[in-house]
Amino acid sequence: MATIYVDGTPHEVEEGQNLLQACLSLGYDLPYFCWHPALHSVGACRQCAVKQFKDERDARGRIVMACMTPVADGIRISIDDPEAREFRKSVIEWLMTNHPHDCPICDEGGSCHLQDMTVMTGHAHRRFRYKKRTYRNQCLGPFLNHEMNRCIQCYRCVRFYRDYAGGRDFDVLGSRNRVYFGRHEDGVLENEFSGNLAEICPTGVFTDKTLKKHYTRKWDLQWSPSICPHCAVGCNVSPGERYGSLRCVVNRYNDAVNGYVLCDRGRFGYEYVNSEKRIRGPLARGAGENAVEAVSKGTALERIRPWISEPERVVGIGSPRASLESNFALRALVGPERFVAGMSDPELRLARRAVSILRDGPAAPPSVAEIEACDAVVVLGEDLTNSAPRLALAVRQAVRRQPTEKAARFKIPAWDAAAVAYCCQNEKGPLLVATPAPDRLDDAATWTRRAAPDDVARLGFAIAHAVCSASPAPDAMSEADRSLAEEVARALKDAKRPAVLTGVSCGSEDVLRAAANLAWALRAEGKDARLSIALPECNSMGLALMDGGSLDQAIEAVENGSAQTLVVLENDLFRRMEKTKAERLLESAQHAIAIDCVENPTTARAEIVLPAAALYEASGTVVNNEGRAQRFDRCYVAEDNIQDGWRWLIDAMSAARRSEAKDWTSLDDVRAAMTEALPALAGVAQLRVEGGKIPRQPHRYSGRTAMRAHIDMSEPTPPEDADSPLAFSMEGYSGAEPPALQPFFWSPGWNSPSAVNKHQREIGGALRGGSPGIRLIEAAPSEKIVWFEEIPQAFSRRPDEWLLVPLSRIFGGEELSVLSPAVAERVAAACIAMNPKDAEALGLKAGDEAEIRLGGTEPIRQPLADMKELPEGVAGWPSGLPGVEWVEMLSWIGRKGTD
């Protein structure tokens, strides 16, 4: 600890940081631009100038940049010094010479760091009377709007996009006072994290293009604390609503999960909530024909009442994209024996395997922040950028951070970004990416290995054995693989905090076992090794922790006649089984009830469809990859008869006079029953605050009394929220909310996303109330490691057959986000990918239509794409993409014309 004096006041602060960070952590308002807690200091903008004094007697002092000055014991500075104030004011005045005065029509207005800093410095009068520099803007694709005239040349964008996120199709162009941040030519920004520029840019150069289409100022939006529903990382987000439609999603800081950054699927996938495909009221499908009629809630419940009065005649299919509470309510409706987790047999087996590996083994799942702090990483079998994007970005940070340990030896502080970069040049930390298909992380990797899942697993086992000889060794490894394994093992053993990341998307349990052995081998060698397993959906981990069976059990119950009624909760069965099988299941059930938020092939075949709230309109809990249970609270009450899945199920039980849910009136009741019934979820706690409810609307929310005046002159009473300590109001609780309940970040003088500074214990660290979420999975404390001994045989290709490996796709591969028009624009073409040699042997070339047969089913036609790196004998299948039929992972497909 060091004592620093700020304007004469002594403060104890942590050493090793710079003065800007220290002053902000202490709560001082010191303006800055080029610095960012995730990007650190370059000292470019000169905005954070303060006076530094030699000692107590020095009255003159000298101006220094706070962001470039290390904290040192006894250092004396002044923020308030008139010269320092004048300096900072003139820096803004100079930046403003070219900045347009277009705040009223700028989307950043009201959440603009430049506005805040300008007000903070007191520059209020413009003396500059000349022409401003102007630029031509670029079309950067569906996500971001570009308005270069507003640029203040802080370089944050290019430092984020290139250095932090690894993008290479964006750069700084020109020089002097004609600096330009953009692309070589107009075109889509390819990086999967481009949307963060809207928050990283301190002004309105990059703004959310999807928000622009239904623009509302930050202060006029109603916000809530929510969780991104588009993958299993569980990034914390704040959705913003106005007039009953969702307008945007912004980052909600959680130092342990997303930090400052979201992926583009999470940020721009929200428009599914406003989609035409939303189910807005109960629907009843007439017998024998396709006639669908909208019915009232009462009629719908009356129709289903007799079907569900006997639980033993009902089977319930839950969903890994629905909350724990909705799944639990379904489990109550049908009984634990007839509740299935909504995953196919292989999916559920993999998810359960992931849980047992993490819970019974010695390697705990890391938070995203912990992955960023790792110093050697092995990725086995998972294309993280496409399946769990935020984890891939964390791996990039780990790889970037590791060489900075060398900078520390030269006494270069970690926050001195330019000096660290100069010291480390192109050095990267050790990273192995072993996957079947080319991977977006390849450019950051020390080693890449393309192999079929079995061979990926074998390589993992080989590295594990090379790390710790107690871990079983695969036989008959090629010389190349053996030496690769040894090289990787050496790097892992040189590391202090190695991490192994894997996932279920390639469908191989062997890959999970290999990853487990490797992480455990590292633990056995005394390393603080972590093991992260990416699952596909926002609550896959939660469902794996529940006790439901697999879809096969539901199919059996329906087909053998023991169940007559099928209740499908927020789940499209056509994404989990072959089309014919799903059709048969829905037809075999005497009555099929679907509860969902959007139309899909399953709802299209259900007799009764109940409109579920989309995640942003709902309240509940989901569990992420890390085993972190995170609550989300509805942003607004959806119109019509839309309500939470769990509430429909309570209503159904009550209509059928069932006793299971008779005492359940709010989410807390469901939660309480759930944690009692399922000990694995016991940590899911209820949160309440004393002293009024937390307002979802900012203090400046305008038009409240008039926004419905065209319908009704009197202001309606805002809806009550019985399920949370939050109110649909501007008034209520004041003070520091628990972070898990914080709908938005705001602070006096801080209107932009930088307001989060004021809510953190230390800048860039945990929020004052801690990191939201409760970890449900901790590693087993036992020392004894039970190794996985079964090692698969090396992949051997079959003549005229190809092993299908799924190709995850960030845009289009997920069911809901693809309904957002902006995301839909980025969807890659459906294809089947093959090594060109295989294609040639088949007499096919890229673009040709391939006809694919899977044992006995109808052939599927799909255009062929060349993928040079794909191993021979393997074919890539972009599973989940629109127009791509479901096929079983790791099945073999046959040659055209054969079976």
Next chain:
Amino acid sequence: MLTEEEKTEIEEHLAALPVRRSGCIDALNVVQRHRRWVSDESVRDIAAFLGMTPDEVDSVATFYSLIFRRPVGRHAILLCDSASCWIMGQENLLDLLEKRLGIGLGQTTEDDRFTLLSVACLGACDRAPALMIDDDLYGPVGAETLDGILERYE
């Protein structure tokens, strides 16, 4: 497409460099020497040749005012506009050039013979006002010497 000659010349530079992208400026110079300027297409070609993205190459190309990203005439006149030259009559010299050539700064004569550009400093304060045509430095340049100089360039 880069010509074989251009590729050979770039490779000669690369031989002395640790990584290919270090040769970016050299590659831009090679292309400019052959084609007078660097087109968007050339930026993409250089990028592909050096394993860079066009954005990265363009970032370098647009940083240097002497890499021309727009077509120039057969000869580029670089008129120094730094302080010494300005004191010694750069404004008169610019007037003279503009009248003689019938173009302003940044423009090219209709016969494609000259492009007139300003440059921050030629490092020739002792010969102010100075200008440079292609690789030749002239100064001090006045009304009496200008025509003779221009005549040398066809």
